[in-house]
Amino acid sequence: MKLNRNTILTIITLIVIVLLLFLGETFLNPYYKRILNLCAIYAMFAVTFNLIFGYTGQFSLGHAGFAAIGAYTAALLTLSPDQKAVNFFLKPIVPLLEKVEAPFIIALIAGGLLTTVISLLIAWPALRLRGDYLAIATLGFSEIIRVLLVNMQSLTNGALGLKGIPGYTNLFWSWGCLAVCIFVVKRLVDSSYGRAMSAVRDDEVAAEALGVNLFMHKMMAFGVSSFFVGVAGGLMANLISTIDPKVFLFTLTYQIVGVTVMGGMGSLTGSVISACLYTVFLEALRPLESQFTIGSITIPGIPGMRMVIFSILLLLVILFYRKGLMGRNEFSWDGLFRFFRRITKKDEKATEGKKS
Amino acid sequence: MTFNSFLQNLANGISLGSLYALIAIGYTMVYGILRLINFAHGDLVMLGSYFAFYGVSMFFLPWWAAFFFAVALTAGVGVVMEKVAYRPLRDFPRINLFTAAVAVSFLLENLAIVIFGGRPNAFSRPPFMDKMLNIGSVTFVSYTPIIIAVSLVLFIGLILIINHTKAGTAMRALSKDIETTGLMGVNTNKIIMFAFMLGSSLAAVGGILWAIKFPQINPLMGVMPGLKAFVAAVLGGIGNVGGAMIGGLLLGIVEIMLVAFFPSLSGYRDAFSYAILILLLLFRPTGIMGEVQPEKV
Numbered sequence: 001m002k003l004n005r006n007t008i009l010t011i012i013t014l015i016v017i018v019l020l021l022f023l024g025e026t027f028l029n030p031y032y033k034r035i036l037n038l039c040a041i042y043a044m045f046a047v048t049f050n051l052i053f054g055y056t057g058q059f060s061l062g063h064a065g066f067a068a069i070g071a072y073t074a075a076l077l078t079l080s081p082d083q084k085a086v087n088f089f090l091k092p093i094v095p096l097l098e099k100v101e102a103p104f105i106i107a108l109i110a111g112g113l114l115t116t117v118i119s120l121l122i123a124w125p126a127l128r129l130r131g132d133y134l135a136i137a138t139l140g141f142s143e144i145i146r147v148l149l150v151n152m153q154s155l156t157n158g159a160l161g162l163k164g165i166p167g168y169t170n171l172f173w174s175w176g177c178l179a180v181c182i183f184v185v186k187r188l189v190d191s192s193y194g195r196a197m198s199a200v201r202d203d204e205v206a207a208e209a210l211g212v213n214l215f216m217h218k219m220m221a222f223g224v225s226s227f228f229v230g231v232a233g234g235l236m237a238n239l240i241s242t243i244d245p246k247v248f249l250f251t252l253t254y255q256i257v258g259v260t261v262m263g264g265m266g267s268l269t270g271s272v273i274s275a276c277l278y279t280v281f282l283e284a285l286r287p288l289e290s291q292f293t294i295g296s297i298t299i300p301g302i303p304g305m306r307m308v309i310f311s312i313l314l315l316l317v318i319l320f321y322r323k324g325l326m327g328r329n330e331f332s333w334d335g336l337f338r339f340f341r342r343i344t345k346k347d348e349k350a351t352e353g354k355k356s
Numbered sequence: 357m358t359f360n361s362f363l364q365n366l367a368n369g370i371s372l373g374s375l376y377a378l379i380a381i382g383y384t385m386v387y388g389i390l391r392l393i394n395f396a397h398g399d400l401v402m403l404g405s406y407f408a409f410y411g412v413s414m415f416f417l418p419w420w421a422a423f424f425f426a427v428a429l430t431a432g433v434g435v436v437m438e439k440v441a442y443r444p445l446r447d448f449p450r451i452n453l454f455t456a457a458v459a460v461s462f463l464l465e466n467l468a469i470v471i472f473g474g475r476p477n478a479f480s481r482p483p484f485m486d487k488m489l490n491i492g493s494v495t496f497v498s499y500t501p502i503i504i505a506v507s508l509v510l511f512i513g514l515i516l517i518i519n520h521t522k523a524g525t526a527m528r529a530l531s532k533d534i535e536t537t538g539l540m541g542v543n544t545n546k547i548i549m550f551a552f553m554l555g556s557s558l559a560a561v562g563g564i565l566w567a568i569k570f571p572q573i574n575p576l577m578g579v580m581p582g583l584k585a586f587v588a589a590v591l592g593g594i595g596n597v598g599g600a601m602i603g604g605l606l607l608g609i610v611e612i613m614l615v616a617f618f619p620s621l622s623g624y625r626d627a628f629s630y631a632i633l634i635l636l637l638l639f640r641p642t643g644i645m646g647e648v649q650p651e652k653v
Binding site (some may be wrong): 053126128132133135138140141148150250254257261303305308310312315318319 | 387389393395441444445448452454455456458459460461462463465466467469470474478499575579583586587590594623624626627628631633634637638641644
């Protein structure tokens with residue numbers, strides 16, 4: 001491999017990131033760690049939604065349901081038998097799962113695989129639909145999954161949810177999974193399959209006429225995307241350690257769509273940036289909802305205020321930055337240098353202008 | 357099941373179905389014209405019932421005045437929503453419009469939590485809606501026939517508006533082709549506003565009637581009826597007003613009957629309506645009354 005400037009910069013950045021993660025994992029307090037973990041999980045959701053919609057053009061609103069499958073699988077596999085006995089007091093758990101306890105990595109992969117299988121079973125009939133109808137059908141499937149979770153008492157503990165899930169998720173797991181996810185998705189969209197997916201997005205009829213197998217490419221995008229949605233769901237379950245079906249309401253899907261659109265459809269960089277901004281921003285606004293004091297005046301917290309501000313911001317971004325933060329651009333070193341050169345040139349021109 | 361309880365369930369199903377239908381009409385009108393799934397529509401239902409609630413409990417209006425103001429205010433919110441969030445995005449990719457709808461929906465829900473408080477409120481029915489009615493040997497609470505009657509009147513009124521007025525004709529033209537209709541001298545912005553006004557007021561009526569039927573209101577109460585009504589709109593063929601009515605009634609009756617005949621399945625009630633929806637989409641993607649649109653290359 002030839003070492004040029006960009007490769008060296010990439011390697012240095014990666015090392016710095018790993019170091020930062022290491023420092024963060026050892027020195028940060030749990031609250032900040034949790035936020036950083038959530039950033040990575042939301043980024044995975046946004047990247048996968050981008051693969052399905054931004055690159056392949058299939059408007060799928062099933063993310064919440066798919067994440068639920070991953071989360072429940074990982075949770076059931078990592079819960080210790082004792083905790084399971086505590087959780088399932090209404091109705092005993094199915095005997096098959098009673099004694100199982102798997103390592104985290106196996107739980108995550110199992111969650112991802114199960115999500116892929118189920119999502120492909122759903123996609124197989126649903127992908128015959130196009131546009132809004134696909135959105136409606138996948139939204140319906142996502143809600144069906146949630147209703148099943150509520151009703152399958154002996155498998156999922158119903159509406160009570162699962163508590164005491166071990167918090168295996170740490171910065172290495174979450175950002176590591178995100179890195180793998182981005183790597184796979186990026187390689188996929190840059191491959192000939194990815195080109196075919198973009199063709200499907202831009203014009204299905206034309207793509208089909210050129211010999212692109214519509215169904216296969218859509219299924220591929222769906223499968224890869226839902227695998228990582230499942231993994232992200234598993235990470236989330238082992239981060240928040242209590243899950244119940246209400247976590248996976250379709251509003252979660254809406255949030256993911258909002259985050260992805262804010263970042264830019266068809267830009268993975270945008271998805272990651274926007275997911276981080278979203279998570280950090282929502283946490284930063286948390287004080288608004290709790291009581292705070294200015295001087296001698298005590299202002300009671302206003303519940304709901306953070307989401308009001310978030311939705312206004314989302315609206316503003318959509319109205320004024322119609323392509324999202326990054327449009328379809330990706331981060332690249334060349335782009336960064338070009339950006340800096342442009343800024344410095346502008347400065348020079350400005351100073352020259354003042355001189356003359 | 358006795359014949360009487362069947363009739364009771366049927367009446368119950370029709371009244372639930374008319375509520376779905378009232379809400380579904382707003383979805384379908386907006387979709388027909390803008391091709392936008394207006395996910396904020398369910399929250400207008402919530403606003404309608406809250407406005408009525410505050411009209412009665414805070415401003416001590418008589419119930420009819422409170423209901424009237426609630427409908428008018430909700431229609432206003434609908435119009436503002438269109439003007440601020442949807443109109444600037446009309447010529448942009450549809451995902452932007454959809455996300456705008458999601459943002460508006462979040463905004464309305466959370467504004468409601470901020471302003472009205474997150475705790476549920478008890479909606480008090482006007483006194484004459486609480487009476488027991490005996491028709492033959494079947495007993496109804498009086499709000500059931502009232503809901504059905506009000507919805508029926510509104511359906512007929514709406515069909516008359518759409519088919520026999522200038523604005524209605526313009527609306528139908530818009531749903532075929534916005535641009536050409538504009539070239540024919542129709543003020544498209546005005547007509548779209550009118551459609552939003554109609555849809556929002558029907559949603560408000562639906563919300564008030566919903567609160568009469570299920571008298572507990574909270575800021576997220578619009579989400580479920582909104583989603584169900586949306587399913588109803590798709591069942592009937594989205595973009596088709598008659599279809600929305602049929603889809604709504606069908607969904608309401610099927611839901612109630614399912615629970616009545618198979619009480620053990622009541623937990624799966626919501627899943628069942630989505631399953632119907634998906635099955636229908638797979639075999640007839642345009643819904644019961646929808647037109648098949650030829651694909652343009």
